[in-house]
Amino acid sequence: MTDNRRAFIKKSVAFSGYSIIATGGLLASPEASAEWLAETTSTDILQQTIKRLFKDQKIIESDKIDIQIPKTAENGTSVPITVTSSLNNVEGISILIEKNPIPLVAKFELSSDLEPFVSTRLKIAESSAVAVIVETNEGFYTASKKVIVTLGGCEL
Amino acid sequence: MSSIKIRTKRMDGNTQIRMLIAHPMEHGRNRDTKTNALIPAHFIQELTIKHNKNVIITGNTGANISKDPYFAFTLKGGNVGDKITISWVDNLGNKDTQEHIVN
Numbered sequence: 513m514t515d516n517r518r519a520f521i522k523k524s525v526a527f528s529g530y531s532i533i534a535t536g537g538l539l540a541s542p543e544a545s546a547e548w549l550a551e552t553t554s555t556d557i558l559q560q561t562i563k564r565l566f567k568d569q570k571i572i573e574s575d576k577i578d579i580q581i582p583k584t585a586e587n588g589t590s591v592p593i594t595v596t597s598s599l600n601n602v603e604g605i606s607i608l609i610e611k612n613p614i615p616l617v618a619k620f621e622l623s624s625d626l627e628p629f630v631s632t633r634l635k636i637a638e639s640s641a642v643a644v645i646v647e648t649n650e651g652f653y654t655a656s657k658k659v660i661v662t663l664g665g666c667e668l
Numbered sequence: 669m670s671s672i673k674i675r676t677k678r679m680d681g682n683t684q685i686r687m688l689i690a691h692p693m694e695h696g697r698n699r700d701t702k703t704n705a706l707i708p709a710h711f712i713q714e715l716t717i718k719h720n721k722n723v724i725i726t727g728n729t730g731a732n733i734s735k736d737p738y739f740a741f742t743l744k745g746g747n748v749g750d751k752i753t754i755s756w757v758d759n760l761g762n763k764d765t766q767e768h769i770v771n
Contacts, residue, residue: 518708519674562753577724589734591734612732614730616730617729618730618732618733619727620715620726620727622724622741623725625719625724625745626725626744629740629741629742630739631740632737633734633738634695634732635695635732636732665747
């Protein structure tokens, strides 16, 4: 009986010791965890992706890009999107979703035989902005639209 | 049977090309509902579309495209009898190609 009790006390003391160390370790560096959160915010991932894709090119906001996408999507697994543009000499169209774990959806290089028109279906994890970057021979243009997703498309 | 279904339509002097590809498009973060193991990523990485012998579209796609992806593009001009060739390559190296005659 006493043996049992001693073992129990020993174990419980050891366990609480571990938990103190564990929580102490987490609480010891509030600054570090704050930095980590700042690094993983989605806009940063989007900016990094854009930087990697277009390498410090100047991207100008444009109203000549038309994105047709539902304002609210009930099911994020399949959201139809249609991108059209009245810009001249379009060479490429890229679609990015701000809050998806990997923002880039697709990058299409279109030859001069094609109209600036792309239509597809997207998976969207949570309510987020969908950005489109159009590449012309004169430069890069962008437009974006917000979508509210009621049921996420990434866990399904 | 090929995994690619192609439909073309002549509209106002242009040709609309629509395609439906049978593909799981797994992004690698989903879990199997029975075993709870991660389902490995499996998605189309490259999409190439040819009009007769010219490459008109090259696309790099990711797993953010829905399962069984659908794409539509519009070709300037285009005639009845033109050949459209669509091919894809996925991240596991699988490939498929399908030809279609504009009607």
